[in-house]
Amino acid sequence: MLNVAIIGASGYTGVELARILCNHPQVCLTAATSRQYAGKALSEVFPNLRGKTDLICENLSVSELCERADLFFAAVPHKTAMDLVPQLLQAGKKVVDLSADFRLRDVSVYEEWYQKHSSPEFIKEAVYGLPERYRSQIRNARLVANPGCYPTSVVLALAPLLEEGIIDPATIIVDSKSGTTGAGRSAAVGTLFCEVHDGFKAYKVGGVHRHLPEIEQELTAACGNGVTISFTPHLLPISRGILSTSYASLTSAISSEKIRQLYLDKYQNEGFVRVLPDNCFPATQHVRGSNFCDIGFAIDKRSNRIIVISAIDNIVKGAAGQAVQNMNLMCGFTEDTGLEGAPFFP
């Protein structure tokens, strides 16, 4: 049994990590930290966990943490992570960092979109934790930068097309819609029930969302050349789920069948990617609660564009589930351990 701990357990990613880990047969969840709820049972903060864990939220120092576990899920905000993670690594621990601090390989890009980086020397060794693209590196990593939720949905959808030169990278437009768990659990008027319910809106319009450089980094890696995209996130009145609708011009005439075969080939050994059949399209309610990424597409012959639609559960494949998938790889466990559950519908 591997001892693992969640640092920053009081958010939606934290509770989802705890939900998955408390049923994982090869790990023992030994600590859950929370400054705000220190002293409270985790199952008091999140009553769904009652009977599944006896953990008490604690406010632990790094050295105390290091006595508790060998692998850490850092679910703290960016900036906090970049100060914390290096200390864990220096103590010989493995870390899956769910913040943005080690995702961008170019520190200057990071500093342009976030802030000054305090530990740039660790960026180089961090592996971008998208198993479908970096599995072998993840296996050997001690620091995995768990991808953002939007990037996970977009990169899995578009990378295969870019790798094969099927779409023109200059024409990519991504219109994404996310459930409200993506906005976190802090008390704020903007995410109150009455503000979000029965409504829908865009936010961070005009290419200013911080997931943008992360998406571009990974699409550029797939393409070989620098990719600049348009990306607009929206807020859905649902708890879980991201659906990304991506548009791009085809570089040449190609049949739907060929593109489907390409996707099937790329993902034939991927347990968490489901390429949908012809004329089927993803829905967030069909991946709810699971680590799946569903991908469907159609060609719009009138405009010579492809529309690729991808759906994930943003706090599973877009956060906690992918983090556990990464841990499984880092620790030599079967990749889907703890993540076998079928999606919940309805």
Added chain:
Amino acid sequence: MLNVAIIGASGYTGVELARILCNHPQVCLTAATSRQYAGKALSEVFPNLRGKTDLICENLSVSELCERADLFFAAVPHKTAMDLVPQLLQAGKKVVDLSADFRLRDVSVYEEWYQKHSSPEFIKEAVYGLPERYRSQIRNARLVANPGCYPTSVVLALAPLLEEGIIDPATIIVDSKSGTTGAGRSAAVGTLFCEVHDGFKAYKVGGVHRHLPEIEQELTAACGNGVTISFTPHLLPISRGILSTSYASLTSAISSEKIRQLYLDKYQNEGFVRVLPDNCFPATQHVRGSNFCDIGFAIDKRSNRIIVISAIDNIVKGAAGQAVQNMNLMCGFTEDTGLEGAPFFP
């Protein structure tokens, strides 16, 4: 007092027409037809109307209808409308037709996307009922083709930019999201609560939704040249509301301020279009229950694109409200009569 009737009152457009008309000070709602609910009080079918109307749903012949009213709202499916509307016109009545049957000016386009047209001779005299673009013709029309919900949201957003040559028509991509009232009130598994709730999906992907030629017709009219767009509709887990996110490349460098001024100029006398200030974007919950169309935009300098976001209540400005606005124009009433209510929030 003008006598008016609703033909096809048992759908969501029907009940919304009844809601608006029962408080309209210059009309008297004299008939509401429904084959399915004939003999039942309209307020039994829609208990929200209890105490507001005593109408009984009836199954009336055209000649019976003609004795009841002078202006008709035809809220029947396409195909049914094209057979019915000419008879009303020939009896000297005015008609606001909410179906698609008289929206497309080119009958061959209609027949390509729908079916054979039985009354092509009436297409020519039908006026496309978007008051912000065809007000003077509507004033003199006896047949108004009330626009589709998606087209209303898109045309109001993009026509001003096309008229001024600010965007490249070949690059237009429209990603639209609609509330579930848009799917109608027929019993169907796909629109059951448990199928739609807490979920999100695209449908009619790949340029196959029938509102596409309607949008293109109106954008072409604004542009002067043939416009082909990509259009993807999605289904939102809300009752009312459409939000359209439209993308297009700018033809030249232009400031946000200039574009905002352009919108403000175009819509300065329009009571139902609200151009939002800088860095504000529409939300369906802020137009809920009203006849407003809210428009906001941002320029994405990195990709030289403009993103225009527009929101309407799909059964008000996208159907029943716009139909009443058209009636007001056709009958010389003040344009916003019966439509003055502020949106409901929350």
Added chain:
Amino acid sequence: MLNVAIIGASGYTGVELARILCNHPQVCLTAATSRQYAGKALSEVFPNLRGKTDLICENLSVSELCERADLFFAAVPHKTAMDLVPQLLQAGKKVVDLSADFRLRDVSVYEEWYQKHSSPEFIKEAVYGLPERYRSQIRNARLVANPGCYPTSVVLALAPLLEEGIIDPATIIVDSKSGTTGAGRSAAVGTLFCEVHDGFKAYKVGGVHRHLPEIEQELTAACGNGVTISFTPHLLPISRGILSTSYASLTSAISSEKIRQLYLDKYQNEGFVRVLPDNCFPATQHVRGSNFCDIGFAIDKRSNRIIVISAIDNIVKGAAGQAVQNMNLMCGFTEDTGLEGAPFFP
């Protein structure tokens, strides 16, 4: 035109008051106060109001307020109200107070459930603002204590039965369910979208909700004897609406028809109470956005109990709408002015 002002305009009751008042033909809304948003346009705080009002939120002293209006809607928290309202009255103004501070006629009951009362001398002149029960007093009042949302739904449902001795007051159990607007607009984890959505729970279980003494006061007034009830509120994942399910034992055998006739008689002249026909029951979605209270009932012969179900929109008939109804009475306007709109469905 009467000048009116909203004190405490930044909550959900405030925005609903503004929505109603901006279309009221006999009043002019001259001020909206908010400490938090002072200096911001009210339509920036609540974008649904854009184009309907130009008011700027202000932080005004009592003397400044008094220069602005002749009637005030006090939508501030209890405790704040009891200090503010007397000053307005002493300046010769009329007040509709939406807090609890002047609802309970027995100051000792108030102080048991809330806190020390600073202006007990004003309690006596305050009229409980339920027009269906205190219309003539409201007409002459200068201070109206606008009822709580739960009490409105319960008192309208049960008072007629108690007045006629049809039910045993010792057996009354009220199970109420409220939409989340009832919890207010303060940032709090408990009312975040993700906490409330797709869920349901009770709160203040065991006879501890502060609306309890208010309900008992009014049922006691109807009954003639002291009434003690059980009352359990629940939180619904909807924005607007309260549905109360009330249970009581019948004192003697009585037919459904007789009870229905009793309700019809009591409410025959009431424009905002809709007594539903046999076998029809209220639904919050059928009163949404309106000032209606719908009442339905059934007799459970097996247990000799009556079940009365009542539904209101908690921020209309349960708050802002009833406040405007009271203002209309206090100022000699037609009682339903500004409140004529039919409910929104769907």
Added chain:
Amino acid sequence: MLNVAIIGASGYTGVELARILCNHPQVCLTAATSRQYAGKALSEVFPNLRGKTDLICENLSVSELCERADLFFAAVPHKTAMDLVPQLLQAGKKVVDLSADFRLRDVSVYEEWYQKHSSPEFIKEAVYGLPERYRSQIRNARLVANPGCYPTSVVLALAPLLEEGIIDPATIIVDSKSGTTGAGRSAAVGTLFCEVHDGFKAYKVGGVHRHLPEIEQELTAACGNGVTISFTPHLLPISRGILSTSYASLTSAISSEKIRQLYLDKYQNEGFVRVLPDNCFPATQHVRGSNFCDIGFAIDKRSNRIIVISAIDNIVKGAAGQAVQNMNLMCGFTEDTGLEGAPFFP
């Protein structure tokens, strides 16, 4: 590996059974029947199951069924079940019947509330499948009548109090609220998204819901005397979840601590019942997707009543999960096999 089959797989109970069974380590799901979808992949009917099962929906005769499996989940409507189940039993199979046909031990009660029973001789051997009350009999049963969703939530809450004589059985009032999955997956206007969303209503008011005799049967068994209750079901705008609020008068003064201890004693060995601590109350969102029943209560001293609140996921503990729990018992598997997952929140 035990071969099992789902008869009637196309409803919400069917898909939930399939979700649970496809991850159950000791069974093999060998058939899923559906008349409507025969020939279609189950994962096409329910795309959440894609990649989890390759089963094709079939329309199988009883003899074909019997070749496929040794234990059957009958998820067909009542009436259909009473004809089908005996044939399976006669073929030597075990059956968990999710219909109402074998739940009521008194055939005359069944025939009063449902219709003529075609197989009354099998009622006697059927065991009521509430493991917390009939575990030993279930272990030896070949026919288990899986309880209704409402009865599960109510009986677990009230039976311990009745057994100890703590509450007066004549005073029991149960106010229950159910998610919309309870209404099934048939196309019907009343359960369309737009009819249910953002709304709330009661139905089957006045003691006429068919779960009533089932609840009374089990409460009577706990009490020793005939129990008659009032029961009102309501429809929640959520997919999954039942919350029942039960009221009863206390027979004598008793402390909260004693009652809590009683519940803790009764349920100390029950893995699926969580007795909540003082001042904590269940919420449907905290049992979502799990087989838990959460129970909390408060004493209302003012009225000498106890209010017990219980919550389950209606399609898990209220249907499919409890059915699997029963199968586990019938087959000697560990009782929580396949049901270990923690609830999903949010």
